[in-house]
Amino acid sequence: MNTSLRRALSAAAIAALGLPALAACGGSGSSGETDGGKTVTLVSHDSFLASDSVLKEFTKETGYTVKIIKGGDAGQAVNQAILSKSHPQGDVFFGVDNTLLSRALDNGLFTPYQAKGLDRVPQEFQADAAEHRVTPIDSGDICVNYDRAYFAGHKLAPPQTLDDLVKPEYKNLLVTENSATSSPGLAFQLATIAKYGDNGWQDYWKKLKSNGVEVVDGWEQAYNDRFSGSAGGKKAKGDKPLVVSYASSPPAEVVGMKPQPGEAPTGVATGTCFRQTEFAGLLKGAKNTKGGQALIDFMLGRTFQEDMPLQMYVNPVAKDAKVPEVFTKYGARPADSAALAPDKIAKNRDQWVKTWSSLVLK
Amino acid sequence: MALPLAFFGVFFGYPVAAIVARGLKADGRWQFGRIGEVLGDPHTAEVVWFTTWQAAASTALTLALALPAAYVFARLEFPGKRLLRAVVTVPFVLPTVVAGSAFLALLGRGGLLDELWGVRLDTTVWAILLAHVFFNYAVVVRTVGGLWGQLDPRQEEAARVLGAGRFAAWRKVTLPALMPAVAAAALMVFLFTFTSFGVIQILGGPRYATLEVEIYQQTAQMLDLPTAAVLTLVQFAVVAVLLLVHAWTVRRRETALRLVDAARTARRPRGAGQWALLASVLAVIGLLILLPLAVLVLRSLDGPDGYGFTFYRALASAGDNGGTFVTAPLEAVGNSLTYALAATAIAVVVGSLAAAALTRRGGRLVRGFDALLMLPLGTSAVTVGFGFLIALDEPPLDLRTSWILVPLAQALVGVPFVVRTMLPVLRAVEPRLREAAAVLGASPLRAWREVDLPLVGRALAVAAGFAFAVSLGEFGATVFIARPDHPTLPVAVARLLARPGELTYGQAMALSTVLMLVCAAALLVLERVRTDRTGEF
Numbered sequence: 001m002n003t004s005l006r007r008a009l010s011a012a013a014i015a016a017l018g019l020p021a022l023a024a025c026g027g028s029g030s031s032g033e034t035d036g037g038k039t040v041t042l043v044s045h046d047s048f049l050a051s052d053s054v055l056k057e058f059t060k061e062t063g064y065t066v067k068i069i070k071g072g073d074a075g076q077a078v079n080q081a082i083l084s085k086s087h088p089q090g091d092v093f094f095g096v097d098n099t100l101l102s103r104a105l106d107n108g109l110f111t112p113y114q115a116k117g118l119d120r121v122p123q124e125f126q127a128d129a130a131e132h133r134v135t136p137i138d139s140g141d142i143c144v145n146y147d148r149a150y151f152a153g154h155k156l157a158p159p160q161t162l163d164d165l166v167k168p169e170y171k172n173l174l175v176t177e178n179s180a181t182s183s184p185g186l187a188f189q190l191a192t193i194a195k196y197g198d199n200g201w202q203d204y205w206k207k208l209k210s211n212g213v214e215v216v217d218g219w220e221q222a223y224n225d226r227f228s229g230s231a232g233g234k235k236a237k238g239d240k241p242l243v244v245s246y247a248s249s250p251p252a253e254v255v256g257m258k259p260q261p262g263e264a265p266t267g268v269a270t271g272t273c274f275r276q277t278e279f280a281g282l283l284k285g286a287k288n289t290k291g292g293q294a295l296i297d298f299m300l301g302r303t304f305q306e307d308m309p310l311q312m313y314v315n316p317v318a319k320d321a322k323v324p325e326v327f328t329k330y331g332a333r334p335a336d337s338a339a340l341a342p343d344k345i346a347k348n349r350d351q352w353v354k355t356w357s358s359l360v361l362k
Numbered sequence: 363m364a365l366p367l368a369f370f371g372v373f374f375g376y377p378v379a380a381i382v383a384r385g386l387k388a389d390g391r392w393q394f395g396r397i398g399e400v401l402g403d404p405h406t407a408e409v410v411w412f413t414t415w416q417a418a419a420s421t422a423l424t425l426a427l428a429l430p431a432a433y434v435f436a437r438l439e440f441p442g443k444r445l446l447r448a449v450v451t452v453p454f455v456l457p458t459v460v461a462g463s464a465f466l467a468l469l470g471r472g473g474l475l476d477e478l479w480g481v482r483l484d485t486t487v488w489a490i491l492l493a494h495v496f497f498n499y500a501v502v503v504r505t506v507g508g509l510w511g512q513l514d515p516r517q518e519e520a521a522r523v524l525g526a527g528r529f530a531a532w533r534k535v536t537l538p539a540l541m542p543a544v545a546a547a548a549l550m551v552f553l554f555t556f557t558s559f560g561v562i563q564i565l566g567g568p569r570y571a572t573l574e575v576e577i578y579q580q581t582a583q584m585l586d587l588p589t590a591a592v593l594t595l596v597q598f599a600v601v602a603v604l605l606l607v608h609a610w611t612v613r614r615r616e617t618a619l620r621l622v623d624a625a626r627t628a629r630r631p632r633g634a635g636q637w638a639l640l641a642s643v644l645a646v647i648g649l650l651i652l653l654p655l656a657v658l659v660l661r662s663l664d665g666p667d668g669y670g671f672t673f674y675r676a677l678a679s680a681g682d683n684g685g686t687f688v689t690a691p692l693e694a695v696g697n698s699l700t701y702a703l704a705a706t707a708i709a710v711v712v713g714s715l716a717a718a719a720l721t722r723r724g725g726r727l728v729r730g731f732d733a734l735l736m737l738p739l740g741t742s743a744v745t746v747g748f749g750f751l752i753a754l755d756e757p758p759l760d761l762r763t764s765w766i767l768v769p770l771a772q773a774l775v776g777v778p779f780v781v782r783t784m785l786p787v788l789r790a791v792e793p794r795l796r797e798a799a800a801v802l803g804a805s806p807l808r809a810w811r812e813v814d815l816p817l818v819g820r821a822l823a824v825a826a827g828f829a830f831a832v833s834l835g836e837f838g839a840t841v842f843i844a845r846p847d848h849p850t851l852p853v854a855v856a857r858l859l860a861r862p863g864e865l866t867y868g869q870a871m872a873l874s875t876v877l878m879l880v881c882a883a884a885l886l887v888l889e890r891v892r893t894d895r896t897g898e899f
């Protein structure tokens with residue numbers, strides 16, 4: 001028999017036998033870190049980002065190192081945290097937004113903690129001001145984006161409000177996301193519910209449907225494939241000049257572009273927005289409570305707040321945090337973004353999504 | 363058999379049972395009423411029906427298009443064959459988001475078909491079926507072609523000499539010998555398309571839902587675990603029926619075969635028929651596989667100032683600008699290769715032990731075990747991922763943050779490939795050879811080492827190649843457990859695509875191209891290893 005084959009096989013066998021030992025090493029190593037009190041573990045969703053330098057500053061200030069665990073999109077991450085609440089994966093959870101907040105609170109995910117610096121955060125963001133189970137960290141708006149070149153080329157004014165979208169001149173121009181699978185899709189539906197009320201939103205969607213709205217499953221397909229204004233959409237020959245995306249998408253389009261253009265290739269229809277606020281909370285059963293509290297304080301501090309915009313494309317909630325120039329220059333900050341109470345969303349979300357699906361998809 | 367059984371018990375059976383039980387047991391009581399409720403919903407019936415028929419149609423189409431290719435790769439010699447065989451496997455590892463987008467560029471609006479003939483296939487079932495062929499072509503080519511190359515052509519020639527026509531000889535001699543491999547390939551393609559997720563969402567749109575999509579929505583978005591649990595059980599039921607049918611058809615067909623060195627059975631094409639076959643197979647590969655891949659490569663080069671390597675340079679300098687976002691590509695390549703090697707090692711060891719046990723013993727228990735090994739392919743990645751999360755959370759099994767969980771999850775998908783590739787070959791080994799060894803005083807282990815192993819070395823290499831490719835591309839379960847500081851290539855691509863911006867989009871395309879190259883290179887190395895070895899038969 002071939003000796004190299006034999007060698008490969010025995011190596012494989014050794015690897016297999018050694019596995020439990022290795023796994024044990026990995027396991028004890030990581031739990032040792034947490035017990036030692038020098039590590040604080042942050043559980044979040046895939047979109048969480050922070051500069052290395054900012055995380056290092058946290059370590060310098062407090063002596064704790066941050067370990068990050070990410071699990072899927074916002075909805076998945078919250079659900080995973082709920083499922084593993086008897087053995088939480090970390091100390092702090094970040095990334096539950098106002099559309100999912102009640103689910104997290106009703107499941108008793110968090111220990112109350114009143115963060116330092118909360119007085120710098122406007123009341124509108126403080127959804128749990130009575131109990132402080134969660135602390136607001138950032139906010140962002142989901143709005144219809146438009147392709148400037150398309151509307152300039154067709155000598156058409158881009159739409160500005162939800163009412164505009166059902167007008168005949170914007171027929172077959174909008175692509176949005178499935179409320180059941182996409183968080184911007186759901187937010188857009190919530191914007192229409194906030195605007196037209198419990199009874200009016202269904203009529204609005206009927207009109208939107210007969211005006212040729214297209215629905216795809218995820219933001220990636222809508223924005224990168226179907227929308228004509230984004231870099232990906234241009235390559236994919238997207239033919240929809242209107243898309244449901246974020247108010248911060250236009251600045252994102254020009255980040256890293258050299259030279260910087262006079263205006264972003266896309267704009268925001270400011271009358272179509274829904275405001276999302278993201279919260280952080282101290283997980284019940286956290287091994288490192290002190291470290292977790294320090295991390296939440298730090299996330300409300302100016303350093304972290306000013307780092308967020310270019311990392312996660314969201315706005316800071318602290319009044320004293322400055323927003324980078326690329327944000328103010330190319331982005332829009334809608335003044336009258338729609339909002340709904342978290343408990344109202346929690347109570348009706350599943351029914352709303354079901355109704356929406358049968359109305360729009362069937 | 364003990365090790366594979368323990369492996370599947372701990373890393374598959376236990377987590378899945380845990381998540382299903384969590385769904386069906388609310389407030390300490392079993393909620394069997396929910397089963398009837400969910401099953402009674404007409405929507406469930408629609409989903410089950412669509413899931414099953416699209417999988418069956420995809421399997422049929424894949425077999426129809428790929429079986430001729432299996433023959434061409436097994437029996438004909440042509441320049442670039444080895445490279446091409448590696449390239450057709452590349453789709454297998456591509457993230458569906460990326461490949462789906464490339465498919466849209468060909469089949470969708472403004473795509474090639476649209477421009478030439480005004481035909482648009484996106485949001486139709488055809489787009490789904492063709493994409494399934496794209497992803498699973500290699501499964502048939504490699505599984506069936508692997509065995510075909512080793513069948514002794516002299517048997518078919520003997521039948522011809524005895525007066526059988528070319529087709530009759532093929533049907534009576536070659537086809538029956540090939541059947542186990544064809545059935546195995548069909549089974550795997552069916553299971554893969556049965557649990558299809560990304561392709562359905564991207565190419566089909568929200569109007570099409572498979573069980574997998576539905577389970578994902580109920581678990582990950584709605585947190586409606588009872589419904590998800592019932593749907594998981596339905597998925598199990600369909601897969602179980604299929605496995606029983608497969609076991610029943612194969613049992614009556616597997617026989618000992620004369621296996622020969624594959625290098626000696628391939629010839630240069632002769633006659634118009636063989637040339638035409640070669641040409642049509644190459645045309646199918648060109649249209650269905652190379653074209654979408656080419657679209658991706660082009661997009662990765664199509665920078666803001668014309669074609670160039672802008673996005674690759676951006677990838678290379680990704681570590682410098684201080685974010686925790688983009689992992690340096692070399693690091694992601696390193697992570698992916700490390701995980702994939704570990705997963706391949708696990709899959710090959712567990713899979714070979716299982717396959718050996720299955721060859722050696724008969725009986726209902728063993729057949730049940732065989733079916734159990736295939737179940738992970740037919741199970742939703744969300745179920746497994748969430749199952750890991752709630753089951754492996756206490757010492758000594760608190761593996762949730764351990765790196766080993768990633769290769770373990772990948773190996774779950776790799777083992778069925780190893781078993782299915784090895785089993786037909788192992789069963790084809792003449793049992794009298796083993797008996798002779800035993801008579802001459804060899805222990806069972808020694809007999810296996812001296813008799814079986816040299817004969818199945820090639821199948822082992824094919825199996826390892828598959829396990830490796832599967833691990834490299836596995837995304838579903840990995841995305842739930844991959845540690846953010848060590849993302850695999852597919853996870854890194856998905857993260858890039860989830861952000862707006864020209865630079866990140868280009869980087870996603872560039873990183874996908876890197877993934878393709880890594881896969882092709884790894885498979886080429888494996889091909890070389892296996893030709894070295896077959897010389898020793």
